[in-house]
Amino acid sequence: LFFHHRSRCCAPPRAAPAMNCRAEVLEVSVEGRQVEEAMLAVLHTILLHRSTGKFHYKKEGTYSIGTVGTQDVDCDFIDFTYVRVSSEELDRALRKAVGEFKDALRSSGSDGMGQISLEFYQKKKSRWPFSDECILWELWTIKVKVVNLVSEQERQICREKVGEKLCEKIINIVEVMNRHEYLPKMPTQSEVDNVFDTSLKDVQPYLYKISYQITDSLSTSVTTTMCRLIKDTLAL
Amino acid sequence: AMDTDLSSQDRKDLDKFIKFFALKTVQVIVQARLGEKICTRSSSSPTGSDWFNLAIKDIPEVTHEAKKALAGQLPAVGRSMCVEISLKTSEGDSMELEIWCLEMNEKCDKEIKVSYTVYNRLSLLLKSLLAITRVTPAYRLSRKQGHEYVMLYRIYFGEVQLSGLGEGFQTVRVGTVGTPVGTITLSCAYRINLAFMSTRQFERTPPIMGIIIDHFVDRPYPSSSPMHPCNYRAGEDNGAVYPSVEDSQEVCTTSFSTSPPSQCVFTVTKAHFQTPPPVVTDTLKVPMMGLAFSHQLSSSRLSCQPAALGVGSADMGYPILFAGGLNAAHPHQLIGPGREGGVPLIPSQPAHGTQADQERMCTPLDGGHYSAATPSSSEDTETVSNSSEGKCGSPHDLLETIFIRKVGAFVNKPINQVTMANLDIPFAMFAPKNVELEDNDPMVNPPDSPETESPLQGSLHSEGSSGSSTGNTHDDFVMIDFKPAFSKDDILPMDLGTFYREFQNPPQLSSLSIDIGAQSMAEDLDSLPEKLAVHEKNVKEFDAFVETLQ
Numbered sequence: 001l002f003f004h005h006r007s008r009c010c011a012p013p014r015a016a017p018a019m020n021c022r023a024e025v026l027e028v029s030v031e032g033r034q035v036e037e038a039m040l041a042v043l044h045t046i047l048l049h050r051s052t053g054k055f056h057y058k059k060e061g062t063y064s065i066g067t068v069g070t071q072d073v074d075c076d077f078i079d080f081t082y083v084r085v086s087s088e089e090l091d092r093a094l095r096k097a098v099g100e101f102k103d104a105l106r107s108s109g110s111d112g113m114g115q116i117s118l119e120f121y122q123k124k125k126s127r128w129p130f131s132d133e134c135i136l137w138e139l140w141t142i143k144v145k146v147v148n149l150v151s152e153q154e155r156q157i158c159r160e161k162v163g164e165k166l167c168e169k170i171i172n173i174v175e176v177m178n179r180h181e182y183l184p185k186m187p188t189q190s191e192v193d194n195v196f197d198t199s200l201k202d203v204q205p206y207l208y209k210i211s212y213q214i215t216d217s218l219s220t221s222v223t224t225t226m227c228r229l230i231k232d233t234l235a236l
Numbered sequence: 237a238m239d240t241d242l243s244s245q246d247r248k249d250l251d252k253f254i255k256f257f258a259l260k261t262v263q264v265i266v267q268a269r270l271g272e273k274i275c276t277r278s279s280s281s282p283t284g285s286d287w288f289n290l291a292i293k294d295i296p297e298v299t300h301e302a303k304k305a306l307a308g309q310l311p312a313v314g315r316s317m318c319v320e321i322s323l324k325t326s327e328g329d330s331m332e333l334e335i336w337c338l339e340m341n342e343k344c345d346k347e348i349k350v351s352y353t354v355y356n357r358l359s360l361l362l363k364s365l366l367a368i369t370r371v372t373p374a375y376r377l378s379r380k381q382g383h384e385y386v387m388l389y390r391i392y393f394g395e396v397q398l399s400g401l402g403e404g405f406q407t408v409r410v411g412t413v414g415t416p417v418g419t420i421t422l423s424c425a426y427r428i429n430l431a432f433m434s435t436r437q438f439e440r441t442p443p444i445m446g447i448i449i450d451h452f453v454d455r456p457y458p459s460s461s462p463m464h465p466c467n468y469r470a471g472e473d474n475g476a477v478y479p480s481v482e483d484s485q486e487v488c489t490t491s492f493s494t495s496p497p498s499q500c501v502f503t504v505t506k507a508h509f510q511t512p513p514p515v516v517t518d519t520l521k522v523p524m525m526g527l528a529f530s531h532q533l534s535s536s537r538l539s540c541q542p543a544a545l546g547v548g549s550a551d552m553g554y555p556i557l558f559a560g561g562l563n564a565a566h567p568h569q570l571i572g573p574g575r576e577g578g579v580p581l582i583p584s585q586p587a588h589g590t591q592a593d594q595e596r597m598c599t600p601l602d603g604g605h606y607s608a609a610t611p612s613s614s615e616d617t618e619t620v621s622n623s624s625e626g627k628c629g630s631p632h633d634l635l636e637t638i639f640i641r642k643v644g645a646f647v648n649k650p651i652n653q654v655t656m657a658n659l660d661i662p663f664a665m666f667a668p669k670n671v672e673l674e675d676n677d678p679m680v681n682p683p684d685s686p687e688t689e690s691p692l693q694g695s696l697h698s699e700g701s702s703g704s705s706t707g708n709t710h711d712d713f714v715m716i717d718f719k720p721a722f723s724k725d726d727i728l729p730m731d732l733g734t735f736y737r738e739f740q741n742p743p744q745l746s747s748l749s750i751d752i753g754a755q756s757m758a759e760d761l762d763s764l765p766e767k768l769a770v771h772e773k774n775v776k777e778f779d780a781f782v783e784t785l786q
Contacts, residue, residue, distance in 0.1 A: 049363050065289045066278070066289065068291065070363075086275065174411065
């Protein structure tokens with residue numbers, strides 16, 4: 001539980017989890033060059049399920065929904081293809097976040113462990129002087145371990161293995177999505193920005209935030225030792 | 237009690253939802269086994285033609301087969317709709333790979349809102365289906381079909397038959413949706429003894445067919461419906477025109493209300509079906525009737541297909557490969573290979589109904605630099621090296637493709653001859669002018685090099701030009717974005733392309749310039765006697781040195 005925090009947020013303040021917040025954890029072990037594609041595959045699959053078409057509100061509180069297109073993406077370093085929504089803006093946003101994560105992993109040290117979090121939240125307007133609350137309703141954590149391979153043969157096997165692993169992850173994600181558990185209520189026009197990200201022009205994902213942490217194994221061992229020492233001292 | 241029973245309107249809606257859900261399910265499954273990457277476009281303004289708010293194309297033949305199998309019925313308890321995917325080798329052996337089952341069980345959810353919750357959950361289920369169809373083992377097999385095997389589909393209605401899948405088949409559940417009349421479940425049972433073989437191994441060793449040889453002999457159930465290839469040659473199928481069946485024209489515009497009771501408004505609009513004459517290319521796969529897919533090239537020859545005219549509503553896009561296009565990063569540059577031969581150039585048009593920002597740049601269909609068949613080129617989001625990720629253009633925008641003779645670098649041709657207007661592309665006048673950027677491009681106006689009239693200078697800069705002055709040589713450069721093969725933008729701060737460009741016009745070597753050369757020669761001649769004298773003095777040392785070498 002002791003991490004050397006170097007977390008970066010790509011969006012507004014940390015959301016507090018709601019009572020019924022779903023939390024899912026996925027773990028993958030990949031080669032350095034596979035990190036980006038693996039992360040994109042998982043994040044896009046989640047967002048495919050958590051995006052709708054653009055809402056168009058009409059009179060009397062009715063609204064219609066735009067159309068979401070999808071497209072297949074082949075991975076270059078993994079024997080794997082994933083489906084994402086056809087939205088360049090969304091793809092760019094995810095690639096940016098994943099790129100930062102990958103760079104941070106690379107520069108962190110030889111162990112290469114970290115995690116990316118995808119949080120879905122709702123905004124709850126509060127009266128003055130309280131600021132708006134962000135209520136987390138679903139949290140996905142993807143733990144990544146980077147492995148270093150030497151031989152070409154190992155790399156080839158890794159391509160296939162990671163591909164198979166990702167297939168499992170997609171099945172896991174779909175399983176969670178199928179539970180039909182809590183989803184924010186469909187908002188009125190005035191509330192739509194508290195539930196959805198309406199800034200994209202072709203799709204409308206639920207409000208989300210991506211952040212990441214790099215696990216620095218060195219400091220983990222130091223902190224663990226220190227904590228143990230202190231605990232032992234206090235135990236008397 | 238009667239209150240909790242479904243209202244007749246709700247019942248009608250529910251039946252309609254289930255019917256179209258079944259049809260869309262079949263489309264997603266079959267399209268996922270075509271062997272192609274699927275791409276459809278998002279549209280922010282609903283036209284009312286996209287069921288479940290998803291852009292899923294309808295291949296007419298597939299819809300026809302599905303309706304034939306359903307024969308007016310809907311999935312119910314004991315009556316499941318099944319899509320069977322099998323593989324057939326060039327030798328005629330076939331093997332069942334997957335059975336996708338859309339079933340209904342008795343568990344009812346009376347409380348659920350039909351026109352709202354059920355509809356949205358069905359939409360979610362279709363998304364899950366899109367994702368799951370890419371992760372079962374048959375997907376990777378289907379992507380490699382064409383040479384030694386093809387994928388076939390068969391739709392049947394009734395009892396699920398899983399015996400053809402061999403022992404130990406596995407099941408994956410795609411999802412369930414509860415409705416007031418029962419719970420819809422969607423799952424896939426797939427053969428696994430093929431999964432242990434890598435697809436490469438499968439292609440290399442035909443004897444593997446031994447596993448399935450006995451398959452066809454004792455078929456437990458008579459084939460109630462014929463197999464169909466997921467991907468077939470359009471030419472051979474002789475004009476079986478599938479009528480735009482009445483229901484296909486029915487569209488669903490569902491309005492949702494945030495205040496109960498939710499309203500459901502259905503409008504019927506006409507869908508325009510138009511099947512273009514199929515175009516057979518010299519690549520492996522050929523377009524499905526009704527759709528045009530541009531294909532990867534494995535040869536360096538170029539082929540270009542005219543885009544098919546619209547199937548269905550205007551905002552249904554499909555995977556079209558743009559041969560050339562405007563670079564998203566540098567909108568003034570035309571992307572083109574430095575090769576001889578014509579290159580079809582289709583600038584990416586603003587998407588139908590969306591803003592005209594350059595979302596994607598597309599690569600030319602050239603087997604050389606850009607090798608669209610290999611996805612291993614640049615990952616840069618702004619450059620699409622993998623052709624299938626090309627922008628999905630509206631069908632109506634792609635009616636013309638033109639071939640131009642690409643002007644290569646170093647060609648002695650004044651740049652003002654190559655203007656956008658001359659290229660005669662559609663909407664040329666809307667394309668940004670590339671003139672101003674030339675001034676800033678070092679290729680066109682390089683940093684000052686010494687003003688000398690060396691005969692070598694001409695050959696360094698342009699082929700075939702006869703020692704023109706420095707000012708003009710660089711006008712010969714045509715504005716292209718030079719992308720050397722195998723270069724990636726993110727490996728080094730300076731990539732290969734930048735390196736090329738920077739060092740393409742090196743300044744003259746001083747020793748090559750005549751003046752300086754002439755000067756030093758005179759000096760050399762003068763100092764010659766002195767040098768000879770020194771050498772003569774040291775002749776013994778030189779001789780000793782030479783001895784050591786022998």
